[in-house]
Amino acid sequence: MEKSITYVGLDVHKNSIEIALADWGRDNEVRHYGSVGGDLHSLDKVVRKLVSQGRELHFVYEAGPCGYEIYRHLTRQGFDCIVVAPSLIPKKSGNRIKNDRRDAEMLARLHRAGELTPVYVPHVEDEAMRDLSRAREDAKSAERKARQQLNAFLLRSGVRYSGKTLWSLAHWRWISDIKMPHPAQQITLQEYVDAVRACSERIDRFTEQIRQLVTQWRVGPVVEALQALRGVSLVVAVTTVAELGDLSRFDHPRQLMAYLGLVPSEHSSGETTKRGGITKTGNSHARRMLVEAAWSYRLPARVSRRLRDRQQSLPQPVWGSSGDGEFRGHHT
Numbered sequence: 001m002e003k004s005i006t007y008v009g010l011d012v013h014k015n016s017i018e019i020a021l022a023d024w025g026r027d028n029e030v031r032h033y034g035s036v037g038g039d040l041h042s043l044d045k046v047v048r049k050l051v052s053q054g055r056e057l058h059f060v061y062e063a064g065p066c067g068y069e070i071y072r073h074l075t076r077q078g079f080d081c082i083v084v085a086p087s088l089i090p091k092k093s094g095n096r097i098k099n100d101r102r103d104a105e106m107l108a109r110l111h112r113a114g115e116l117t118p119v120y121v122p123h124v125e126d127e128a129m130r131d132l133s134r135a136r137e138d139a140k141s142a143e144r145k146a147r148q149q150l151n152a153f154l155l156r157s158g159v160r161y162s163g164k165t166l167w168s169l170a171h172w173r174w175i176s177d178i179k180m181p182h183p184a185q186q187i188t189l190q191e192y193v194d195a196v197r198a199c200s201e202r203i204d205r206f207t208e209q210i211r212q213l214v215t216q217w218r219v220g221p222v223v224e225a226l227q228a229l230r231g232v233s234l235v236v237a238v239t240t241v242a243e244l245g246d247l248s249r250f251d252h253p254r255q256l257m258a259y260l261g262l263v264p265s266e267h268s269s270g271e272t273t274k275r276g277g278i279t280k281t282g283n284s285h286a287r288r289m290l291v292e293a294a295w296s297y298r299l300p301a302r303v304s305r306r307l308r309d310r311q312q313s314l315p316q317p318v319w320g321s322s323g324d325g326e327f328r329g330h331h332t
Helices: 040-052 069-076 100-113 124-156 169-176 183-216 220-226 234-244 253-260 284-298 305-312 316-331
Strands: 004-012 016-023 030-037 055-062 080-084 264-269 272-278
Touching (some): 004 040, 016 040, 016 100, 030 040, 030 100, 040 069, 055 069, 055 100, 069 080, 124 183, 124 234, 124 284, 183 234, 220 234, 234 284, 253 284
Parallel strands (some): 004 055, 055 080
Antiparallel strands (some): 004 016, 264 272
16 A cells, blocks of 8 residues: 655644644645644554554654653654744744644645744753753752842841841851841741752752763763863753753854854845844743853953863863963954
């Protein structure tokens, strides 16, 4: 029996998957197949039935909270599958009706027409390290919030710090000596202090786990090499590599910068050219880390003892070329 190509659009949710089919050929109608449970076993039943009909299946679904489990499951079985970003899906203006069934049909139709651009699916190990670095980032956010709550309580209570640097050893000694006028306020102060310390300890645990696991990571040498650059700590290097994945997929540094949203925006028409701030599109986690690291280059290039120790532990070609990066980073 001759195989026919069928494009399968999946609208994936936690508890359900809407399925639509589009057979090869522009004149063939896109049809709704049905809805199944959100588990892989339910999807496999549909796949087996379609394969038994002699179909060559090409799957597509939107990137979302359900991750890449379906993609990896289908590709392991030898099926063609792509994941697309919702923001990059072409949409008709004036279309006011949106539901799961229509979304699945739209995906199948656009995939058949070749109008969808797949997103990069990270390696399983890279995604695991990305989860760890993002968990540390969440812990940092919780620490910032806990510190803000403590500062707000002290300000509300008329207690002001006259020193220069918050959260230094001197600041912590000052906090430990505070005596509130009412027992309820003293309890509140201690709870806020404990919350800040708990967040800081959690961050330290995450950082230590990252330090241990990076030595077992397949791209560990890349992480080490990036730390030869000023401003690039272990956390910055791990976050950048985990978020970007395979760097060889970028043909040129400009392509990487565009992916990170670090290129200037532009609005040009005719002879008028207007450029604004960076576009801030793409991966915000890596962009935020790199922007913070770039602040080190506002000062003249100088190699600290810590940076020198990091560089000397690397192969000579790596730390030797880092000097060129220092010069370019400072003069860009």
